[in-house]
Amino acid sequence: MGTRHYRRKTSHSEHGPGDGGRTGSWRVERPVFDRNLCIPCKRNKEACFICWLFCPEIVISRTIPPTVDLEYCKGCGICAEECPTKAITMVDEAKFAEEDKE
Amino acid sequence: MHIIEDGNAAAALGVRLCRPQVIAAYPITPQTPVTEKLSEYVEEGSLSAQYIPVESEHSALAVCIAASSAGARVFTATSANGLLYMHEQVQWAAGARLPIVMCVVNRAVGAPWNIWNDQQDSISQRDTGWIQMYCADHQQILDTVIKAYWLAEKVSIPIMVCYDGYILSHTFMPFDLPEAGKVDAFLPPFQPDYALNPREPANLNTVTLPDVRVDVHGELAHGYMEIRYLLQEDLRLALAAAAEMERRFAGVFGRTADPYLEPYRCDDADFVAVGLGSLTYQLRVSVDALRAEGIRVGVMGVRFYRPFPDEAIANALKGKKSVIVFEKALSYGYEGALASDLKSALYEYLGGTGSLPTVQNFIAGIGGREIHTQELTDTLRAATQARVSKEPVWIGLKL
Amino acid sequence: MQQAKTTILSLPTGEFVHPGTRACTGCGLSIAYRVGLKALGPDTMLIVPPSCLTVLQGLFPVASTKLPCLNVTFASTAAAATGILATLKAQGNTHTTVAAWAGDGGTSDIGLQALSGAAERGDNFIYFCYDNEGYMNTGVQRSGTTPIGAITANTPFKGKLQQKKDVPAIMAAHHLSYVAACSAAYPLDLYDKILKCRDLPGTKYFHIHIPCPPGWGYDPRYGIKIGRLAVETGYYDLYEVVNGEFRLTAASEKLVEKRKLVPVREYFRSQSRFKVLTEEQIADIQKQIDDKWEGYYKKSD
Ligand SMILES: Cc1ncc(C[n+]2csc(CCOP(=O)(O)OP(=O)(O)O)c2C)c(N)n1
Ligand code: SF4
Numbered sequence: 015m016g017t018r019h020y021r022r023k024t025s026h027s028e029h030g031p032g033d034g035g036r037t038g039s040w041r042v043e044r045p046v047f048d049r050n051l052c053i054p055c056k057r058n059k060e061a062c063f064i065c066w067l068f069c070p071e072i073v074i075s076r077t078i079p080p081t082v083d084l085e086y087c088k089g090c091g092i093c094a095e096e097c098p099t100k101a102i103t104m105v106d107e108a109k110f111a112e113e114d115k116e
Numbered sequence: 117m118h119i120i121e122d123g124n125a126a127a128a129l130g131v132r133l134c135r136p137q138v139i140a141a142y143p144i145t146p147q148t149p150v151t152e153k154l155s156e157y158v159e160e161g162s163l164s165a166q167y168i169p170v171e172s173e174h175s176a177l178a179v180c181i182a183a184s185s186a187g188a189r190v191f192t193a194t195s196a197n198g199l200l201y202m203h204e205q206v207q208w209a210a211g212a213r214l215p216i217v218m219c220v221v222n223r224a225v226g227a228p229w230n231i232w233n234d235q236q237d238s239i240s241q242r243d244t245g246w247i248q249m250y251c252a253d254h255q256q257i258l259d260t261v262i263k264a265y266w267l268a269e270k271v272s273i274p275i276m277v278c279y280d281g282y283i284l285s286h287t288f289m290p291f292d293l294p295e296a297g298k299v300d301a302f303l304p305p306f307q308p309d310y311a312l313n314p315r316e317p318a319n320l321n322t323v324t325l326p327d328v329r330v331d332v333h334g335e336l337a338h339g340y341m342e343i344r345y346l347l348q349e350d351l352r353l354a355l356a357a358a359a360e361m362e363r364r365f366a367g368v369f370g371r372t373a374d375p376y377l378e379p380y381r382c383d384d385a386d387f388v389a390v391g392l393g394s395l396t397y398q399l400r401v402s403v404d405a406l407r408a409e410g411i412r413v414g415v416m417g418v419r420f421y422r423p424f425p426d427e428a429i430a431n432a433l434k435g436k437k438s439v440i441v442f443e444k445a446l447s448y449g450y451e452g453a454l455a456s457d458l459k460s461a462l463y464e465y466l467g468g469t470g471s472l473p474t475v476q477n478f479i480a481g482i483g484g485r486e487i488h489t490q491e492l493t494d495t496l497r498a499a500t501q502a503r504v505s506k507e508p509v510w511i512g513l514k515l
Numbered sequence: 516m517q518q519a520k521t522t523i524l525s526l527p528t529g530e531f532v533h534p535g536t537r538a539c540t541g542c543g544l545s546i547a548y549r550v551g552l553k554a555l556g557p558d559t560m561l562i563v564p565p566s567c568l569t570v571l572q573g574l575f576p577v578a579s580t581k582l583p584c585l586n587v588t589f590a591s592t593a594a595a596a597t598g599i600l601a602t603l604k605a606q607g608n609t610h611t612t613v614a615a616w617a618g619d620g621g622t623s624d625i626g627l628q629a630l631s632g633a634a635e636r637g638d639n640f641i642y643f644c645y646d647n648e649g650y651m652n653t654g655v656q657r658s659g660t661t662p663i664g665a666i667t668a669n670t671p672f673k674g675k676l677q678q679k680k681d682v683p684a685i686m687a688a689h690h691l692s693y694v695a696a697c698s699a700a701y702p703l704d705l706y707d708k709i710l711k712c713r714d715l716p717g718t719k720y721f722h723i724h725i726p727c728p729p730g731w732g733y734d735p736r737y738g739i740k741i742g743r744l745a746v747e748t749g750y751y752d753l754y755e756v757v758n759g760e761f762r763l764t765a766a767s768e769k770l771v772e773k774r775k776l777v778p779v780r781e782y783f784r785s786q787s788r789f790k791v792l793t794e795e796q797i798a799d800i801q802k803q804i805d806d807k808w809e810g811y812y813k814k815s816d
């Protein structure tokens with residue numbers, strides 16, 4: 015099957031997620047959240063969300079608790095570095111690979 | 117209405133009749149009067165368009181590319197180094213399939229500086245994917261501009277309307293200025309397949325891969341190569357669209373013309389001179405003189421140079437003894453581009469038939485060197501007697 | 516009227532960029548772009564020349580940005596904005612915002628002529644120069660805004676020998692209604708400035724400092740820290756020039772009250788690209804920074 019009947023004759027892109035593929039597979043370390051330290055979790059009300067603001071991949075939800083879309087999280091560690099309460103730790107992916115096996 | 121104006125005015129009047137919405141231009145001789153006129157029309161209110169005085173030709177075409185991508189009918193004009201400065205954008209406009217119409221007022225290119233006429237500028241843009249139409253008089257300039265908008269929008273390919281600097285741009289000739297209503301009947305408002313807009317967002321002309329790739333709907337989309345192939349395919353199909361263009365134009369304006377060629381005394385000719393632009397009208401004088409001497413010679417203007425009307429040309433030259441190509445440009449290091457193109461068309465259609473004409477190539481008028489009609493006549497006469505040279509021969513050279 | 520400052524909690528949650536882009540891990544541009552687009556909103560048309568942003572925005576036929584975008588040649592960004600604006604005018608559209616986003620090479624070097632032309636014509640759009648201080652897309656070569664002392668692929672051993680070109684000052688010299696210097700490390704300052712300038716006439720110019728892990732040489736997790744350090748050392752200032760009036764903003768404004776800058780040495784030592792900067796050179800730059808800030812202090816007194 016070729017592209018003869020494709021509806022465009024030019025380079026005309028439409029938007030959708032994951033143009034770069036599953037960018038989570040680039041990750042060496044994974045952010046792990048400690049709810050006991052996370053401000054909005056502790057107060058059970060909207061607060062802080064610094065991790066949400068600075069995540070370059072837009073994969074942290076602005077929710078209580080904040081969650082990460084691991085499909086696309088590249089593991090940069092900015093969230094962990096910027097979290098004022100050190101609620102996020104970057105953990106070696108190898109550890110999860112072992113867990114997945116078990 | 118018949119009026120007497122110069123060639124640049126003919127272009128500007130033609131453009132105004134086509135109601136472009138965005139005009140961007142940068143001054144360069146001999147193009148300047150076209151765009152000055154258009155700025156006058158806009159300021160006096162006889163043309164409702166955005167006139168953008170840009171800071172370079174690169175930007176002139178950038179404005180046209182963006183404005184056209186957003187859905188406007190656009191116009192620009194340039195000459196010589198201005199066209200060369202646009203080169204990147206010229207390629208871009210074709211790849212983006214934008215129906216831009218640009219007048220190229222032909223002029224020599226530097227170095228050294230020279231502001232006079234030849235056609236090295238537009239010929240050097242031959243391979244960019246634009247349609248190129250050449251004009252030989254003021255009526256053709258005006259008519260070609262109008263036709264060009266129709267065709268460009270029909271096939272989504274930009275068009276250069278080329279005419280000789282000074283010889284046409286700055287000389288006065290009578291021509292018919294059609295009524296606006298007729299032009300409106302011929303040329304409907306521009307309706308692009310897609311125009312950039314926030315309600316239907318698209319990202320246009322980003323990096324496109326060597327191979328095909330699936331889009332967000334799961335359909336297989338082109339790679340770069342398919343997009344470029346379709347440009348070539350549509351350029352070839354534009355030959356048929358040009359014939360439709362002429363039929364429709366004749367229907368509305370009553371002026372008929374062959375879409376590709378403009379033959380003069382060619383029917384019974386053994387020898388045919390071929391060229392682009394105003395030179396072919398000057399050659400008519402030589403043809404008449406040689407006919408009086410009993411030499412069966414004609415001249416044929418090529419009006420539609422890209423896409424190249426190879427079949428029409430080969431048919432028109434079938435049975436001729438020699439084709440004598442006069443050019444105001446050349447592919448340095450070889451010969452005139454038109455001569456090469458002709459040879460390839462003749463070889464394709466007449467090769468092996470035993471009636472392949474010889475092709476001779478003369479280079480004239482480079483950098484505005486005056487072309488004396490007597491010189492043309494003598495050259496043409498000599499070329500009918502024997503093949504003058506395998507190499508292109510420069511006439512009027514004083515070495 | 517003073518506009519209320521946006522906070523993380525009041526920042527709109529709607530996104531205009533999809534996850535899963537091709538930007539590097541920890542890319543500062545991703546942060547600035549995301550927040551910038553939130554401020555621009557859905558009724559916006561974008562123009563992007565070749566740069567990291569081209570790649571971030573996705574390869575045909577998939578786009579990662581939910582706004583219409585015209586990709587253009589490297590030198591023609593601002594002229595393309597003019598072209599879109601002209602069409603909008605012809606169509607009677609007075610509501611859509613036109614915004615160009617280009618890298619520092621695409622702005623300070625090859626695109627400067629077109630930008631100057633559009634600014635001089637007063638074309639009504641917002642131009643964003645995201646300044647990662649080099650030609651990153653082609654593999655980290657020096658640009659007009661690469662700072663002195665930075666090692667790049669074509670200043671490989673000695674580092675760049677020349678000063679950073681001050682593009683916001685060049686743009687301010689065009690008498691624009693709005694010029695701003697921002698940083699990816701201060702996204703809310705960027706956001707508020709965009710809201711503030713939107714209704715001002717003519718061309719608006721934004722310069723955004725963009726930490727870039729592969730180009731600057733640091734562990735991606737420290738990107739925001741480094742961007743902040745550039746500001747806290749007084750090396751890169753956040754400011755706006757509104758109709759010719761210069762004013763420091765956000766953290767830079769606070770530094771005037773504090774009167775205490777972090778030594779710039781800390782900034783330089785946080786990135787491997789500055790490893791050839793000698794202590795004397797750093798002292799020299801520290802002196803220039805101190806002099807600049809003396810000026811700010813005097814002005815505020
Ligand atoms: C006319 C032209 N020259 C050179 C290039 C190659 N090129 C593409 S992207 C790029 C670097 C862009 O650098 P910058 O504008 O600083 O953006 P960044 O990549 O750093 O985001 C270059 C040099 C080009 N595309 N067009
Ligand atoms: S930055 Fe830390 S404390 Fe704040 S919301 Fe994120 S995880 Fe919780």
Ligand code: SF4
Pocket residue numbers: 045068069070071072073074082086087088089090091092093094
């Ligand atoms: S900031 Fe980086 S590590 Fe944290 S969630 Fe986002 S991509 Fe993953």
Ligand code: SF4
Pocket residue numbers: 537538539540541542543544545567647651652725726727728729730
């Ligand atoms: S090179 Fe720098 S600016 Fe470019 S995508 Fe990577 S991190 Fe972002």
